[in-house]
Amino acid sequence: MKRAFIIFYSLVFISLFPQCKKHSDTQVFYLNTNILGIREGRTVKFYQTKDQAKWQYFAGKDFVSPDDVDDIFYFQGNFIGVKKGKTVKFFRTTKNGTWQYNTGTDFTCPTEVNGVFCFNKGSVGIFKGNAVKFYDTNAQGTWTESMIKNLTSPTTIDDAFFLTGSFIGVQEDRTVKFYTINSHGDWIYAPNKDFTCPAGTEQVFYLYTGSIGVVMNRTIKFYKIDDHGYWHYLEGKDFSF
Numbered sequence: 001m002k003r004a005f006i007i008f009y010s011l012v013f014i015s016l017f018p019q020c021k022k023h024s025d026t027q028v029f030y031l032n033t034n035i036l037g038i039r040e041g042r043t044v045k046f047y048q049t050k051d052q053a054k055w056q057y058f059a060g061k062d063f064v065s066p067d068d069v070d071d072i073f074y075f076q077g078n079f080i081g082v083k084k085g086k087t088v089k090f091f092r093t094t095k096n097g098t099w100q101y102n103t104g105t106d107f108t109c110p111t112e113v114n115g116v117f118c119f120n121k122g123s124v125g126i127f128k129g130n131a132v133k134f135y136d137t138n139a140q141g142t143w144t145e146s147m148i149k150n151l152t153s154p155t156t157i158d159d160a161f162f163l164t165g166s167f168i169g170v171q172e173d174r175t176v177k178f179y180t181i182n183s184h185g186d187w188i189y190a191p192n193k194d195f196t197c198p199a200g201t202e203q204v205f206y207l208y209t210g211s212i213g214v215v216m217n218r219t220i221k222f223y224k225i226d227d228h229g230y231w232h233y234l235e236g237k238d239f240s241f
Contacts, residue, residue: 025040025041026038026039026040026202026203026215026218027039027071027072027203028203028205028213028215028220029072029073029074029205030074030205030206030207030208030213031046031074032074032208033048034048034049034050034052034209035047035048035049035058036048036049036055036213036220036239037063037072037074037080038241039069039072041069042064042065042066042067042068042069043062043063043064043065044062044063044064044065044072044080045057045058045061045062046058046061046062046063047239047241052209052211052222052237053236053237055239060096060097061093061097062097063080063091063093063099064099065082066101067082067084068084069082069083069084070083070084070085071083071115071116073116073117073118074118075090075118075124076118076121076122077092078092078093078094079091079092079102080092081107081116081118081124083115083116085112086108086109086111086112086113087106087107087108087109088106088107088108088109088116088124089101089102089106090102090105090106090107102141104140104141105137105141106141107124107135107137107143108143109126111128112128113126113127113128114127114128114129114157114158114159115127115159115160117160117161117162117168118162119134119148119162119168120162120165120166122136122137122138123135123136123137123146123148125151125160125162125168127157127159127160128157129156129157130152130153130154130155130156130157131150131151131152131153131157132150132151132153132157132160132168132170133145133146133150134146134148134150148181148185149181149185149186149187150187151168151170151179151187152187153170153172153177155172155173156172157170157171157172158171158172158173159171159203159204161204161205161206162206163178163206164208165180166180166181167179167180167190168180169195169204169206171197171204174196174197174201175194175195175196175197176194176195176196176197176204176212177189177190177193177194178190178193178194192229193225193229195212195223195225195231196231197214198214198216198221200216200217201214201215201216202215202216202217203215207222210224210225211223211224211234212224212231218240218241219238219239219240219241220238220239220240220241221233221234221237221238222234222237222238
């Protein structure tokens with residue numbers, strides 16, 4: 001009886017305090033040309049906007065991974081990274097929308113990680129526990145540990161993503177905190193900019209337009225920060241897929 005009560009209490013606690021859920025089979029990511037990639041299973045479909053109010057399917061541009069997928073992220077230029085286990089493979093698209101595997105450029109994580117994201121040009125960040133480590137690639141596709149210092153969060157990192165310049169967002173439970181690099185090369189917390197996930201959020205991602213996208217029940221809601229550090233919901237901009 002006591003055990004049943006504990007289980008019931010735990011379920012009530014979870015329902016009262018919903019968390020941002022880590023994406024799995026469905027995932028959304030932004031490319032730097034007003035294009036969204038939406039992954040379901042192995043397939044990514046792309047959608048384009050001109051006014052950030054209406055999104056249109058980019059026919060003939062689908063990417064289908066030859067293998068199972070953990071995560072997909074935009075890398076740079078016409079490249080995406082596809083993570084499965086400890087390995088990230090890179091694919092590039094041609095002007096006619098054909099995707100090709102970029103041989104000789106795989107990145108292998110030194111240990112099991114929770115996620116990988118692009119950091120600026122030619123670098124990736126990998127995170128596990130409360131730490132983010134960075135790696136750089138060269139023109140030959142060789143990966144080495146970056147001179148960028150590790151970021152250590154006071155709590156466990158559920159997700160992380162690149163913004164712009166030297167900023168990254170770190171999701172901790174329902175809160176996204178932002179960090180940047182100071183003049184000494186150390187990571188510092190950027191105060192008064194936190195974003196709190198709405199209840200039921202499945203994923204948070206950043207658009208290079210300065211907005212944050214929140215995925216909930218196959219609908220993306222957009223938020224933008226003002227000069228005072230407050231995030232405002234952009235009404236009329238929802239995109240359902």
